Amino acid sequence: MKNTIITISREFGSGGRTIGKHIAAKLNIPCYDEELINKIAQETGLDKNYIKETNEQSEQNWLLNAFANHLYHGNNMQDYVWLIQCDVITKVANEGPCVIVGRCADYVLKGKANLLKVFIHADINKRARRIVDVYGETDEKPLKRIKEKDKKRASYYRYYTENEFGEIHNYDLSLDSGTIGIDKCVDIVVDLYKHINE
Amino acid sequence: MKNTIITISREFGSGGRTIGKHIAAKLNIPCYDEELINKIAQETGLDKNYIKETNEQSEQNWLLNAFANHLYHGNNMQDYVWLIQCDVITKVANEGPCVIVGRCADYVLKGKANLLKVFIHADINKRARRIVDVYGETDEKPLKRIKEKDKKRASYYRYYTENEFGEIHNYDLSLDSGTIGIDKCVDIVVDLYKHINE
Numbered sequence: 001m002k003n004t005i006i007t008i009s010r011e012f013g014s015g016g017r018t019i020g021k022h023i024a025a026k027l028n029i030p031c032y033d034e035e036l037i038n039k040i041a042q043e044t045g046l047d048k049n050y051i052k053e054t055n056e057q058s059e060q061n062w063l064l065n066a067f068a069n070h071l072y073h074g075n076n077m078q079d080y081v082w083l084i085q086c087d088v089i090t091k092v093a094n095e096g097p098c099v100i101v102g103r104c105a106d107y108v109l110k111g112k113a114n115l116l117k118v119f120i121h122a123d124i125n126k127r128a129r130r131i132v133d134v135y136g137e138t139d140e141k142p143l144k145r146i147k148e149k150d151k152k153r154a155s156y157y158r159y160y161t162e163n164e165f166g167e168i169h170n171y172d173l174s175l176d177s178g179t180i181g182i183d184k185c186v187d188i189v190v191d192l193y194k195h196i197n198e
Numbered sequence: 199m200k201n202t203i204i205t206i207s208r209e210f211g212s213g214g215r216t217i218g219k220h221i222a223a224k225l226n227i228p229c230y231d232e233e234l235i236n237k238i239a240q241e242t243g244l245d246k247n248y249i250k251e252t253n254e255q256s257e258q259n260w261l262l263n264a265f266a267n268h269l270y271h272g273n274n275m276q277d278y279v280w281l282i283q284c285d286v287i288t289k290v291a292n293e294g295p296c297v298i299v300g301r302c303a304d305y306v307l308k309g310k311a312n313l314l315k316v317f318i319h320a321d322i323n324k325r326a327r328r329i330v331d332v333y334g335e336t337d338e339k340p341l342k343r344i345k346e347k348d349k350k351r352a353s354y355y356r357y358y359t360e361n362e363f364g365e366i367h368n369y370d371l372s373l374d375s376g377t378i379g380i381d382k383c384v385d386i387v388v389d390l391y392k393h394i395n396e
Contacts, residue, residue, distance in 0.1 A: 121367055166366050169319055174372035184393055188386060195382055 012149035013127030016120035122178030210347035211325030214318035320376030
């Protein structure tokens, strides 16, 4: 399978973003994470932070948005960002092999590109330690923060894809970064990528 | 992590049993699948086929059993098999590194041994082809057969472990054998096993 795109879906604090970056570096291909946000901001003219947060809206917000949508028979701002996001993801995938972190890229590119779909998860206590130790989070309640983030990501994914976030069948490969370790997760994906592109 | 036990949970027709056997052969450690059934049969004095089928009882049967249990305040035959099964799994795990296929070994050994918990899944259509091509299944409706088997395994797992079969967080590593291929699945697990035992 030539020109395979690696999509990384990840739980907050699992190190999925770091894993994505390292994979891309080892394979010498681009990694789209912040880059994707920048491109979407450019296309929409909206603020980067706003784009960043659109995939972490609360369940209540989605309901309100859905309600507003229904009332006005039109797209709201988040739906507009979603459409541009789909467009940007499809464009970067068409440019050649790359790693795309988050943003439902696995769903967006389904049937449009050869994919290696990866999910990175970890025990919630390990993730809590990671966001304090590695990201320098000062939050006094990291577990609460993670639970909220998990809920919001799942809600966003469900809303736009009608699939469940972290549903095992959606991924070619799912790894527990807490038990396997970040570096070994990178090596496993790099090795598998090389294998399927042989 | 010395003396790690590899547990393989797998969907029917995904090739998980074959993968387990090949992993064990490459690592030169025992693989418990039929062997486990034989040991449980020996301990219980029950027929091998009966043991084999206890993890594929219909949902209705579990309900009847649960009801009978409640009525008699005692263990029924399947609960008895479960207890012996837990005992046999714990015993073989204590004997040293091995591969254990199915029988909820991931749950039974939790906290009792160092585990590498693997889940093997695949698209249902690929599994249907596999049970016809490889296992020589003559069933005219392989999809229906797979769905029934999936349901029964999930029901058994849920009944005894109170967890969901195929819930991504229960496994260190989940692989889609349909997209990755049987041989590569074997190599990934063997490589990871060697890594964590270094």
